[in-house]
Amino acid sequence: MHANVKQNVVPLITSGLKVACSQCNLRELCLPLGLSEQDMGRLDSLIGGGRKLKRGHHLYRAGDPFESIFAVKAGFFKTDVLTEDGRDQVTGFQMAGEILGMDGISTETHTCNAVALEDSEVCLIPFTELEMLSSEIRSLQHHLHKVMSREIVRDHGVMMLLGTMRAEERLAAFLLNLSQRFSARGYSPAEFHLRMTREEIGSYLGLKLETVSRAFSRFQDEGLISVQQKHIRILDIPRLKVLLTPADGRIG
Amino acid sequence: MHANVKQNVVPLITSGLKVACSQCNLRELCLPLGLSEQDMGRLDSLIGGGRKLKRGHHLYRAGDPFESIFAVKAGFFKTDVLTEDGRDQVTGFQMAGEILGMDGISTETHTCNAVALEDSEVCLIPFTELEMLSSEIRSLQHHLHKVMSREIVRDHGVMMLLGTMRAEERLAAFLLNLSQRFSARGYSPAEFHLRMTREEIGSYLGLKLETVSRAFSRFQDEGLISVQQKHIRILDIPRLKVLLTPADGRIG
DNA sequence: TAGTTGCATTGACAAATATCAAAGGGGCGC
DNA sequence: GCGCCCCTTTGATATTTGTCAATGCAACTA
Numbered sequence: 001m002h003a004n005v006k007q008n009v010v011p012l013i014t015s016g017l018k019v020a021c022s023q024c025n026l027r028e029l030c031l032p033l034g035l036s037e038q039d040m041g042r043l044d045s046l047i048g049g050g051r052k053l054k055r056g057h058h059l060y061r062a063g064d065p066f067e068s069i070f071a072v073k074a075g076f077f078k079t080d081v082l083t084e085d086g087r088d089q090v091t092g093f094q095m096a097g098e099i100l101g102m103d104g105i106s107t108e109t110h111t112c113n114a115v116a117l118e119d120s121e122v123c124l125i126p127f128t129e130l131e132m133l134s135s136e137i138r139s140l141q142h143h144l145h146k147v148m149s150r151e152i153v154r155d156h157g158v159m160m161l162l163g164t165m166r167a168e169e170r171l172a173a174f175l176l177n178l179s180q181r182f183s184a185r186g187y188s189p190a191e192f193h194l195r196m197t198r199e200e201i202g203s204y205l206g207l208k209l210e211t212v213s214r215a216f217s218r219f220q221d222e223g224l225i226s227v228q229q230k231h232i233r234i235l236d237i238p239r240l241k242v243l244l245t246p247a248d249g250r251i252g
Numbered sequence: 253m254h255a256n257v258k259q260n261v262v263p264l265i266t267s268g269l270k271v272a273c274s275q276c277n278l279r280e281l282c283l284p285l286g287l288s289e290q291d292m293g294r295l296d297s298l299i300g301g302g303r304k305l306k307r308g309h310h311l312y313r314a315g316d317p318f319e320s321i322f323a324v325k326a327g328f329f330k331t332d333v334l335t336e337d338g339r340d341q342v343t344g345f346q347m348a349g350e351i352l353g354m355d356g357i358s359t360e361t362h363t364c365n366a367v368a369l370e371d372s373e374v375c376l377i378p379f380t381e382l383e384m385l386s387s388e389i390r391s392l393q394h395h396l397h398k399v400m401s402r403e404i405v406r407d408h409g410v411m412m413l414l415g416t417m418r419a420e421e422r423l424a425a426f427l428l429n430l431s432q433r434f435s436a437r438g439y440s441p442a443e444f445h446l447r448m449t450r451e452e453i454g455s456y457l458g459l460k461l462e463t464v465s466r467a468f469s470r471f472q473d474e475g476l477i478s479v480q481q482k483h484i485r486i487l488d489i490p491r492l493k494v495l496l497t498p499a500d501g502r503i504g
Numbered sequence: 505t506a507g508t509t510g511c512a513t514t515g516a517c518a519a520a521t522a523t524c525a526a527a528g529g530g531g532c533g534c
Numbered sequence: 535g536c537g538c539c540c541c542t543t544t545g546a547t548a549t550t551t552g553t554c555a556a557t558g559c560a561a562c563t564a
Contacts (some may be wrong), residue, residue: 081408085497089412103408105401112408131394135387142383148400149357155407156333156355156364160341162414163458167551198512206415208552213513229512229560245337419521450542460522465543481530481542 020044021123029097030071030123032143039137046133048124059100059114059122066104068124072096075120076195079103080203081112090204092154093117093178093196096185099147117195162206165244170205171215172243175225179234190237194230272296273375281349281437282323282375284395291389298385300376311352311366311374318356320376324348327372328447331355332455333364342456344406345369345430345448348437351399369447414458417496422457423467424495427477431486442489446482 021027022040035043050073053059059070062082077094091112094100104110105127134141161170183189194201198209198216205212219225224240226233234240273279274292287295302325305311311322314334329346343364346352356362357379386393413422435441446453450461450468457464471477476492478485486492 081412083412087412087416089408089415091408091411102401103405106398106405111405131390131397135390135393138383138387141387141393144397145383145400146358148397148404149354152400152403152407153355153358153363155404155411156341156343159343159407159410159414160333160335160339162411163341163455164339197510203415209512210514210553211551214551217513449540461542462523462544463521465541466521469543 021047024073024123026071026073026097030099032139034139035137039140042133042137043140046126046129048126050121050123053116053120053122055116055118055120057116059116060104060110061113062109062111064104064110066101066108066110066127068126069099069101069104069130070114070122070124072098072100073121073123075122076117077114077120078117078196078200078204079112079114088203090196090200091158093204095181099151102148102151117200158204167205167207167211168215168218169244170207171201171212171219172240174201174205175232175234176237176240176244179237189234191231191233194232273299276325276375278323278325278349282351284391286391287389291392294385294389295392298378298381300378302373302375305368305372305374307368307370307372309368311368312356312362313365314361314363316356316362318353318360318362318379320378321351321353321356321382322366322374322376324350324352325373325375327374328369329366329372330369330448330452330456331364331366340455342448342452344410345456347433351403354400354403369452410456419457419459419463420467420470421496422459423453423464423471424492426453426457427484427486428489428492428496431489441486443483443485446484 021031021043022037024030031043048068051059051070053075059077072094074096077100078090079092079094079100080088080090082088094114100114100122101110103112130144134144161173165173178192178194179189182192196204198212201207202209202212207215216225216227219240220227224234224236224243226235273283273295274289276282283295300320303311303322305327311329324346326348329352330342331344331346331352332340332342334340346366352366352374353362355364382396386396413425417425430444430446431441434444448456450464453459454461454464459467468477468479471492472479476486476488476495478487
């Protein structure tokens, strides 16, 4: 009961440990389009193979020396930042095809923790080598820049969420985002298992776990979703989207 | 009375419009260290010269096609994201030596607005050319990656602020951040002019302008700062820092 | 299968922040 | 130099979210 309902024919979860990029089902998510066979081969030899992580284990921790970025091959991660004064902020949840670790480039040290929320597998991408190769393959270089830029844009979206939305809006945005990402990976957009606790959702959304729980309950009472612990079924996507539109038309 | 109190001998604000990077006072902030004279020359010929903006004018708008990133040569900017449903979130304030526009790389379109909050000047850095040159100059390539990564890390800091801090903590963090950045540019860390309104501060910090104003007043009542409209003088940096430590030692 | 443990839900109450409203101050344009 | 407009401050009140506490549920272990 842990796997999501599969809608698509393409199997996206691979099991082998050393799968070449050229053979990987996630390559449309990870890689630039239109790489020549030769370039693809050079990329294959760069990737340091896979690494499996059991649920709860760290992929890296804040303070670890930065050497690689990681592509999620299968599973589910969270990243969080911990400050000396004890604050803890979940900065993101990552699923198959998404890239982890780019925060470490600037200081040569990882600045956040990455934890597997279920048994997971990643590709190791040694960064120095990636830079060398990308200076030779223009489309790869540009793709790397796009991936980093996308992370910046994503972060701006989270700021918008944290800065302007109230609790129910935040949760609606969160659910719709997950729905869309599962959908893009061939899973049901309407039915999925949350891999994270209410507390982790709360940390990500800037809310206390009780507030998250209450918002879930209210959504259920209103017939928007059905919740059973971590099992979510979205019953009314359009109305969830309407929730994101502030009641008073702030436009104009 | 609009200029900040200068402490340092090095004049950081340039006035000429076309200043070569090699001659620019900001090069330690903008550029990688240890560029050869030859490479510096190639970079100089890449930079599309400066552009001046009057206060209130847009450097770019969300939706504009992405062609360049920008280095702030002088002045002060804000960036903000506007959604269809009318939400408005200030995502950052940028000062001399900082880079603007990297959000546009991923979609080839700017995703936020950049507005000059005072008369300002930027360097135009055509991005395609920058990518070409950086594939030939390794330290330049790596520097670009660092700058983008730094932006990601900065965004995580804002998420932490928005997700875990209460109003006064947010404002204290904001003031200390400005103080530190002014200081790094040779200005007084203790006395400066805010270029933005209370509403813009509030948007950045996820607060209403009245809450910002009240927090300023309370800081003043407690002798932490002195406020006169946009003129700020920080009287007690250590105690401001203590404010950032949650009262209950959440550690352990 | 019973017991343990962690996670989730719910209620009552407290605290923080937003909202609404009014008035004061300063800078900019004329 | 004057006046207007925008920004800021402050107060009273409403709303939202957090806090504390108790109970429930479900999965894992022994």
